[in-house]
Amino acid sequence: MxxxxxxxxxxxxxxxxxxxxxxxxxxxxxxxxxxxxxxxxxxxxxxxxxxxxxxxxxxxxxxxxxxxxxxxxxxxxxxxxxxxxxxxxxxxxxxxxxxxxxxxxxxxxxxxxxxxxxxxxxxxxxxxxxxxxxxxxxxPRDPDIPGLDGFAGKVVHTARWDHGHDLTGERVAVIGTGASGLQVIPEIAGRAARLHVYQRTPIWVFPKVDFAVPRGVRRAFGLFPPLQRLVRLVTTAASEVVMVLGIVHYSKVPFLVRAAEAVCRAHLRRQVPDRALRRRLTPSYGFGCKRPSFSNRYLPTFARDDVELVTDPIEKITPRGIVTADGAEREIDTLVLATGFRxxxxxxxxxxxxxxxxxxxxxxxxxxxxxxxxxxxxxxxxxxxxxxxxxxxxxxxxxxxxxxxxxxxxxxxxxxxxxxxxxxxxxxxxxxxxxxxxxxxxxxxxxxxxxxxxxxxxxxxxxxxxxxxxxxxxxxxxxxxxxxxxxxxxxxxxxxxx
Known part of the structure; x- marks a missing residue:
């Protein structure tokens, strides 16, 4: 056939x-x-x-x-x-x-x-x-939390964002502080009237050396592609050093992982003056066990008066909000699931x-x-x-x-x-x-x-x-x-x- x-x-x-x-x-x-x-x-x-x-x-x-x-x-x-x-x-x-x-x-x-x-x-x-x-x-993975299907407000997953829904002035909760949560949380803060971030596991965060690429550099890349290939080679090699030497060959060079952790801790100290808050944002696992990320905006978000970091385990979701293990219920209008993927x-x-x-x-x-x-x-x-x-x-x-x-x-x-x-x-x-x-x-x-x-x-x-x-x-x-x-x-x- x-x-x-x-x-x-x-x-x-x-x-x-x-x-x-x-x-x-x-x-x-x-x-x-x-x-x-x-x-x-x-x-x-x-x-x-x-x-x-x-x-x-x-x-x-x-x-x-x-x-x-x-x-x-x-x-x-x-x-x-x-x-x-x-x-x-x-x-x-x-x-x-x-x-x-x-x-x-x-x-x-x-x-x-x-x-x-x-x-x-x-x-x-x-x-x-x-x-x-x-x-x-x-x-997309939805969290296995009792009551999720019964929530009366808006539910949106970061992987299927609803751009027709306006968060301005709403009470919003975000579940998840991985790579997607790290990016979306600073964007929601300031638009929402109140933002509750539910964190199960903190994330290692590097400082983000981000900048607009000058038009002249982009023009040079277009006219002379080998130049951009050289830059690609350098950035790839840097990734190899951290992710391969430090994580894959950890038993041979454990100091590289320790150095990465030190950079992330120093970044956290600079961005979060409050010691108690800093402890809650510090991972208890080794660098590389979970996907790290880069951000200059994520950590300072938790110092805002209209943002709350919640580390108590979620017990259930009600039609009106989220109940944590300490018995507190926080009422919300929109629930954002930054809970990753299956x-x-x-x-x-x-x-x-x-x-x-x-x-x-x-x-x-x-x-x-x-x-x-x-x-x-x-x-x-x-x-x-x-x-x-x-x-x-x-x-x-x-x-x-x-x-x-x-x-x-x-x-x-x-x-x-x-x-x-x-x-x-x-x-x-x-x-x-x-x-x-x-x-x-x-x-x-x-x-x-x-x-x-x-x-x-x-x-x-x-x-x-x-x-x-x-x-x-x-x-x-x-x-x-x-x-x-x-x-x-x-x-x-x-x-x-x-």
Missing amino acids: KPDHEVVIVGAGFSGLCVGIRLRRAGMRDFVILDAAPGVGGVWHHNTYPGVAVDIPSATYCYSFEPNPRWSRAFAPGAEVRAYAEHCADKYRLRPHLRLNTRVEGAGFDETADLWRVRTSAGEVTARFLVCAVGPLDQ ILEPGATPPFPVVGPGGVELGAFWDRERYQSYEGLAVPQMPNFWLMNGPYTVTGASWFSIIEAGTTHIVRCLAEARRRRAVRVVVRQGPHDAFTADMRRRMKGTILGQPSCAGSRSYYFDRHGDSPYVRPQSGFHVWRRSRTFDLDDYAYTPGGRS
Whole structure:
């Protein structure tokens, strides 16, 4: 049976766009990119809350082959990131391949025809190969708090912001003080009549060296792209030093983590004079156990008279407000959920049911047998399938470096399948098991393997106590492996029979 397409890509964020770009460059034009949203950009299409911006330097936040000289600030606002995604879709002629407003509801492997049957809101699509390029920050998580559904006021999640709702003069509560909360809380303060921030776990906050990029610098980047590539290399290297040397190789250089903590504590002291308030904003877990961030506005917000930091546990939500464990009820008009995303759990990784040979559903398999993969992309149970941003993917390098490495791996496999006229490609059990065992062994020497992470409540960890969100290797190693892994780590079956 001839499938509708050679490749189906699920997700039109930067991962899916990169796969499409690389496929076109490799001469593979028979592919479609499916996405439930009406536009490209993935998490940047959905996240439009006030203050949304990248939390790494802008120079690092772009494809290496498509530097963006138009960033207006050192930390680009979300609208510019969305515009960059649209620009890439246009420049690399991906529009004819896009199928937007098309939600993928599930996928099953047809063992007789050696192809994937992808169920969508617009009907079934078949493909020889399936690439799930839905990013990890895709499915908003609502907190498991009694009474949430019965709240009579307005409820809005940061990942699905309602721009038609005006917070001016309202009593507002924000639940969550992670990366999204850190950005949106200063924007709400001053507009709301009263703001209550419910904090379960404090966040490590670096000073943010943010500034408007001078027009002359942007012009120089546009005229001489190697200059911007140099800046990208420098900012990426800085990220590697902190995130890889300090966190991944913590057991060898623990002083780097201590130095990062010292910088964050000094920043907190400068911005929050009140000692008691400072104690409540100081993390009790080690730096790197949970995603840190940058801000110059977040910490001072809690010194405002119209802002209250609430650290008592939430007991329930009533139709009128929030009740904490001390019995106090704070009445509010709007509830903002800055509670992040579902990541390492069934229904999130992967984000839809993926059923392979023998009826094995990937999410259920991982939940039962622990998260595992080959190079963060493939598993023996799923032929002709790759999952971008799978277990053991994220390292300290630029997110775009991670995307490009994964795409290089996948396109190499697809090119080899063409060369061998294979209709079934699947990673062998031995290389898969060796990679997974190596990742788990290396993880023991990272900050994530230390007792200091016990109270972090980080999405890096799953219910088994593993931390498969992170790949304990350098970005350079991941880049090199994507270009040098043994193609015979996969089995190739020609002729439609396994």
